[in-house]
Amino acid sequence: MDMMLMHFLMRLRNKFVTIELKNGTVVMGYVSSVDLAMNFHLNRVSMTLKSEKPASVDAVSIRGNNIRYIIFPNNLNLDALMIDIPQQTRRT
Numbered sequence: 001m002d003m004m005l006m007h008f009l010m011r012l013r014n015k016f017v018t019i020e021l022k023n024g025t026v027v028m029g030y031v032s033s034v035d036l037a038m039n040f041h042l043n044r045v046s047m048t049l050k051s052e053k054p055a056s057v058d059a060v061s062i063r064g065n066n067i068r069y070i071i072f073p074n075n076l077n078l079d080a081l082m083i084d085i086p087q088q089t090r091r092t
Contacts, residue, residue, distance in 0.1 A: 006034075008082060014030055016073055017042075018071040019042075021062070025049050039061060039063055
């Protein structure tokens with residue numbers, strides 16, 4: 001996994017995101033943490049299973065390999081999140 005991507009995702013703490021899973025479930029909530037395996041831990045969650053009504057839960061963990069898309073809100077300042085992300089150095 002590209003470390004720049006991981007550093008970016010880890011900086012999403014307390015940000016609202018929508019995550020679509022490979023099985024069609026849509027999960028919306030606030031990121032509490034993201035680990036190196038790209039597992040997301042969300043709180044204040046609304047979860048909509050395919051063809052069902054939304055359900056509210058306090059917290060949920062999503063295994064990284066089940067994620068199809070991560071959707072950021074339009075008002076999220078992506079440039080600010082990318083500041084101070086360490087750049088990879090090339091080895092020759």
